[in-house]
Amino acid sequence: MKAWVESLKSGLPGKDVSPLQFFGKHGISVAFVVCVVVFSLASSKFLSADNFFTVVMQASIIGTIALGVTFVVIGGNLDLSVGSLLSFSTVLVVDLHDKVDPGMAIVLMFLFTLLIGAVNGYLIGYLRLNSLIVTLGMLSAIQGITLVYTGGKNVDIADQENTWFAFFGREELFGIPVPALLFITLGIILQIVLVKTGFGRKIFAIGGNGTAALFSGLRRNRLVFSTYLLSAFTTGCAALILGSRVMGSQNNVGEGYELLVLAGVILGGTSLLGGSGSIVRTIIGVLILALIQNGLLLLGYPYYTQWLVTWGVIIVAVWLDIAAKRGKLLSTY
């Protein structure tokens, strides 16, 4: 957080920094502020502590997954399996909640979720298979496993009122909804891991130039492997929130979430080619997507405006990012 504030200060427009560079670097923060201001002016309901926490809570499931996926993407890979992994993990934790007990259910859920992350990581890190193909295949494979496991049935927690499992999705701590708290806390920890530890710097290195990193003595296979463990772990955390919030799960509850996650990561300016990105900016990216959804709903716009506005915001964000890198808005060749 501190590093981010400092980088924000150093990037303020001065005689050395053009406005374009400023927007390229901090466009996402500017967009966040613009969204908040516009929606606040348009709807009296928007700017309240309650609604703010609602937005953060709504963003927490997509957002928590996006934290881990940011590591994967910075490392130069993709993870498209997180949507169906979310379905699988939620089904598992909800189903086992009644069959064993809540604590054991959580342990087992994380075990199986990390196992799937490890398979992804092994195939991509050690066998050097293409991450798009591996995780796309894993997306369907997990969907199949989930269906076999449930036999097509929805799973539900029988006694929803008296279980401490409600803590993760339904309760508040210090007046803040627990999902929001989990999301932000995990985000701060992972931001520190990313920018302050050797592990984080190595992830940047393998994503920026894998071959060079390899020649510098970095264990690329092990690092890539660990990014997939991380994305599986954050997906498991999201499954806790989702299962507890809904107290049940459909087989396809996470369907399409992988693209929402990726949209948040891209909006946060993390390069799909790897080597650059930031957890804090991913958090802001995911929050902007949630703000758009919440704000437009409060204003009473039909649902498809959300899609259009989201698309528009992503295009502008990516454009500004590229424009800042080349120093002008349009490409001349």
Add this chain to the structure above:
Amino acid sequence: MKTQINSVRTIGNVGKVLSIAGAVSLGLSAMAQAETFRIGITQNNVGVDSYQTTYEQAFEEAAAEADNVEAVVLDAGGDVARQISQVRDLIQQQVDVIIIWPTDGQAVVPAIKGAVDKGIPVVVTNSNIAEAGQPLIASFSGPNNIQQGAYAAEMMCDQLGGKGQIVQITGKPGYTTAVERQKGFEDRLPEVCPNVTILDTQPGDWNREKSQRTMEGFLTRYDSIDGVYAADDNMGVGALNAAKAAGRADDIVFIGATNFAVGYEAMARGEYHGSVYQSPAEDARNALKTAIAVAQGQKVEKLSYFDTPKITPENMDEFEKPVF
């Protein structure tokens, strides 16, 4: 039937003409008494949800019970290409009727045309196909989604006592079921309850968590909500979750459709106020019944709906808890 013909043939050369005539007449009379129909079905995606799983079981049971039916049961696994080739297989096997649960209402139309061109009538089950295919098919057997929407409007009206402000959470945009239920609801509501207004309509994508998020938005935006209509119980329970978290559930009437186990249980707890009971077994039996009628050359309605009654806290004892 086969043994009868054989026994007639063993009479031998003596009365050859007689025997052939006898075989023909015996065969014809046997066919009139208990003609066996071969009915092929290609389903959408068995195993993806418990509705489709129960449907298949019920279909096979009903086919086994009917002594004049030989069923060929196939499943497309949600894959349009596989379904199209399954229709071709059924044409090759020269079944008497093909039942199809479309994986895609548009893409299967040419395959249906292929069957009809070969003289095999087609019955569509559960979800209807595109307009272009309508003249081809013998019948559509399934739930009347418009009627279901209308039922929901009537239950909403009853529960609200004719007055109030409600919100609507629809299914996935573009899905026929979602569109029809919305239309049925919105057309019927002003007829029975002109003083009930719909404040807002947003999609919940058949997803309980999405519906919960949508409802949270509604609760922030509107200080007074008297009722929620959700296009299925999964989403209805999502809306209920949101309202409970905001401490406003007691003031709101919840009406859904396609009664799920969670909706049934919430209704038993007194938190949920109405839904539409759609039985997958009834869906399957109706499809088979329609197909047999088509095979026998009876005149069948183009739209052969099965009954999907209202379920409310008052009459829920008459219904079993749904399996899905």
